[in-house]
Amino acid sequence: MLKNKFKILAVAMSLTFVGSLFVGCGNSKSGTSSNGKSTIKVNIGAEPRTIDPGLNNSVEGAQVICNAFEGLTNLDKNEKPIPGVAEKWDISSNGLTYTFHLRKNAKWSDGKAVTAKDFEYAWKRALNPKTASQYAYQLFYLKNGEAYNEGKSKEDQVGVTAKDDYTLVATLENPTPYFLSLTSFPTYDPVRKDAVEKNPTSWATKPDTYISDGPYKLVEYKSKDSLNFEKNSDYWNSKNIKIDRIEFKTLENASSYYAAFKTGELDLIDKPPATETPNLLKNGTAKAYPYLATYYYDMNLSPQAKSINPDAAKALSDIRVRKALNLAIDRTSITKEVTKSGEIPATSFVPKGTSDSNGEEFTNKEYLPKTADIPQAKKLLAEAGYPGGKGFPQMEILYNTMQGHQNIAQAIQDMWKKNLGINVTLKNVERKVHLAQLQNHQFMLGRDGWTADYNDAMTFLDMFTTGNGNNMTGYSNTKYDQLIAQAKAEPDKAKRASLMHQAEDQLMIDLPIIPIYYYTEVVCMNPKLKDAHISNLGFFIFRDAHLDK
Structure with a gap:
């Protein structure tokens, strides 16, 4: 009996907390903020330890990175690799050499061109043992990738080379049937050498230095609150990006973020409270998506x-x-x-x-x-x-x-x-x-x-x-x-x-x-939010999303 009373009190307190948390955030209930921009608020469950593509190894960080950056490939709604920064590629007959041809209109969020050198730098940076990337092994598919990471080979022997600004050649240790899918993964995203090395420990925490090449760019980083992104006007396909602003909220308490969803202050949450989930699935408020x-x-x-x-x-x-x-x-x-x-x-x-x-x-x-x-x-x-x-x-x-x-x-x-x-x-x-x-x-x-x-x-x-x-x-x-x-x-x-x-x-x-x-990935989503890709790899991808008027 005491447990039930405490639970009711906790939910009431969380509703009060959520109400105060979102004061002044704009009218998410209509999907539009006070400045007229289409805005969605998405809960990612916790503040990411990092949103550096080369260092992240958490789902929370990946949720942000996959919308801020773009790799050589993207994943479509069937989880198949499609062109990203690379508009096409050639694969050698033995399956060991991939030649990627980059778009000449791909740009960073500060307007500079994305080049093959940015990919070469990012991959070698993640492999460099000094970087201490816990996902370095994801690049061991590259020729001498593991050897370099273990100090047994030199950087210039790693199987990735920028042949010119728009041609990247990747040479693998062995044929890898899923390599094109790997090139859509955050660790394979490009990062800019000048941005990273000028602020190596803090570049991924500030809007001025967090330069990205995807559909969205960082405009505010509010620790223990939200990471706010707006449409990147320099993104090569910006004309087809329909959501103007995404606010990634970091609420960890299920009662709190579920209460915020019910009041319209969040447009998307996953993992609603277990006590609520069966009814949410039954009445269609929630949907269960495939999840590996x-x-x-x-x-x-x-x-x-x-x-x-x-x-x-x-x-x-x-x-x-x-x-x-x-x-x-x-x-x-x-x-x-x-x-x-x-x-x-x-x-x-x-x-x-x-x-x-x-x-x-x-x-x-x-x-x-x-x-x-x-x-x-x-x-x-x-x-x-x-x-x-x-x-x-x-x-x-x-x-x-x-x-x-x-x-x-x-x-x-x-x-x-x-x-x-x-x-x-x-x-x-x-x-x-x-x-x-x-x-x-x-x-x-x-x-x-x-x-x-x-x-x-x-x-x-x-x-x-x-x-x-x-x-x-x-x-x-x-x-x-x-x-x-x-x-x-x-x-x-x-x-x-x-x-x-x-x-x-x-x-x-x-x-x-x-x-x-x-x-299973149980998601509650604002019915006005259409074509958000809930990937079976755990990502929420908003590249094709829009708000139904």
Whole structure:
């Protein structure tokens, strides 16, 4: 009873907060601000840690970048690569050399021409080990890309060259069937050398220095509030951009941003409160979109774990403990009773709907049960020296601020207590802190999620290779590394798919992670907002969007 009363009070407080938050922001209810410009307000769920294309590795940052920048290619509404800055390209018969021909009318937001040199600089910058880009591995497809990143090759040996201002030549290590899709990904976006190097640590935080080449340019950066963009009049296709202004709001509390949507102060939100979602889907206020993404927990297997909690590190180093923690979770219960948005219990890591690049769906195995296997979980925990949970060290689940994450963490906390007799505590931090602690391995159990960068199983598997910037677990297995390397070098699609399956087999034997569910993307959108592209890669793309009068 007290919980229900508190919830009502919290919603009332959030409505008051939202009302004060948007005072003076213009009339979003009509899709038009007071100055007559068509404006939409989009919630991205948290303030991005960075909106630097070469450094970002979060969905929040990507939501902004994909509207501010444009790569060699764009994705159409079927997620297929189409011309972007490159108006055409040639591919060599062996699939190793791509020659991109850039538009001569492509310009930066300050009016200067976008050139092939801007792409060459951006790609080599992301690969440079001094940059410390956690997405550097996404450019290892380039000839000598990985070698340069590891200090084993020189910059001028990397397989990307500006032949002239409007011709970029990319040479790959191996044929890569999804390379054109990769060139639409933020890490492959161009950045201007003069803008970056003049303000290397702050260029992506100020409108005067955040020079971009896409449909929108930054005009205001209000920390902990919003990132505001306006139409880039110098964009080569600006005449077809119909939305004049986008305000990316950074509300993390689901009750708050849902309340703002209901009052018309937000035009687009995703992940509405779980208690509201079934009715929102039923009455058409919300829509579930395809989404290639997995929600999971990391287990810290890195050397740093011992300095944080030696006893917990010892327990997690035992594969029987990791498997017991996995088996003690009722994933079906979480999706039906906690998240309630049509999610699918995750019995593997690569989600349903992901391609194997051989014309088939990759996910065809169930490594974990959809409901808890309590007897087996108890047996494994006892074999590891913790019968009935006795002597099991105290651990903490780290998650970022959002009611949904808290609800899931509480459900898992209860399941582990009931099913295994172990106690874990919960730690809630803001998104920037959460990302930093995951990346620095300053946790024992951490909430995580991964969205595909392109539609191929490799995007879910290669990040668990040793030393990968997005491998938050610190997991390292030589056999796994070799399988991923072989798959990337294998030209035969069937053999490549087989190698990737073997890699996932190994990952799910070692279990450095706790897969929980495959996402759905539930979005509430102003019915006046038309042709916004809700990508299955997690992006909201407004290049073709318009407001219905």
